[in-house]
Amino acid sequence: MTAAKPSQAAKSPRRAVAAADRTRQPTEVRRRLIVEAAVPLIAERGYASVGVRDVAAAAGVSVGTVTYHFGSVQEILSEAMVLHIERYYAELSETAEQASSAAEALRLLVDALFTEDTDRHWRMWFDYWNAGDQGTDEAFARGQAQRYEAWHQQIRALAERGVAEGEFTGDDLDGFTVRFSALADGLALQRLRQVPALSTEDARRHLNRLIETELVRRSPA
Template sequence: MSEESPKSAGTRARRPRRAVAPESRTRQPTEVRRRLVLEAALPLIAAKGVNDVGVRDIASAAGVSVGTVTYHFSGVREILSEAMVLEIERYYAPLTSAMRETPSPADGLRMLIDALFTEDTERHWRLWFDYWAAGNRDEEFARRQSERYLDWSEELRSLIMRGRDAGEFECDDADETAVRFVALVDGLALRWIRGAPPLNAEAARCHLHRFLASELRPR
């Protein structure tokens, strides 16, 4: 058996190791990797629209491999669905909590109106309308969207009824008033995002405050 020379042994010892992707070096829990993908997808979908965002785009933004994305999600539409749940929880949870804790229901509704249309909520509405459009082609999307609307309408109905019981509102039918309010919010948001015809956030808030004054006649 021939002996290995010190030179060749040293060369072998100094041979560089194969590069390992960061995600492979530190194995993160499944929920952490899923959240990482969703957080990266939100601004992409809001900026480009769900139809113009691919799995590779999301993987690149998240700093993970395409395989990691496809392992955890079936495709961009599933990512949109779960990202929208994350967005709704982040946006509405603190808002609805503040509405419930406000002693005056009228003040709670005014606070809601002012929070719906700001320069910071444009991304939220773009995501929402992408999610809305997906419901036209996917029954599961439509079902989840219906649940979101029911939750949203119930929060409004409860606030309106609380105000009526406290003598702050005049309202014959809280359910119908909530339906009209939600429809007006959606219509104003769509016009604001599309810009056709032009509408800014301040004007949208003014329309909603006028609705509040005419429909509920707060005292």
């Protein structure tokens, strides 16, 4: 008598598959999830201290999954910084647009640039600078230049708005834009290093003083 064939249930069990691997998501969705997981890692540890294993653990996927979707850890971290920076400045733009005047918009912009929670943003911003200096990726360099340009355009647009609405006078809006951006970056670096010590209130005060000096309020008619 022939032996009975083993049932399906009697076959050797398959190796368990992680939930993230069981879910077949489009490539762009999976890439986005990995990048999203990298953002807080960079903010907490810094760009240079995050590796592919850290990102994989945070995203809940295998190292192989990460390396399948990205050619290098630098590619992941660059995209994560871009994602964070785009969100940050989109929120600043939205805040400024909702202001009732250019003066209020600039004040809200200054307030948003320096809070106890923005130190992490500034760390990422300077990491983003360094990544551009160290890399040879032309696409990354173009994207970085576009973000700098967009930031300058946002500042200048607010100054132009104040002049157009009769709130400010100013004959060097391009110069004001450069000086505002440079001062904000310099204050942020001093704020992070605390040499010499700089509070968020003092950082705001310096920027507001620049606005008051260069964009003079017009006297009521």
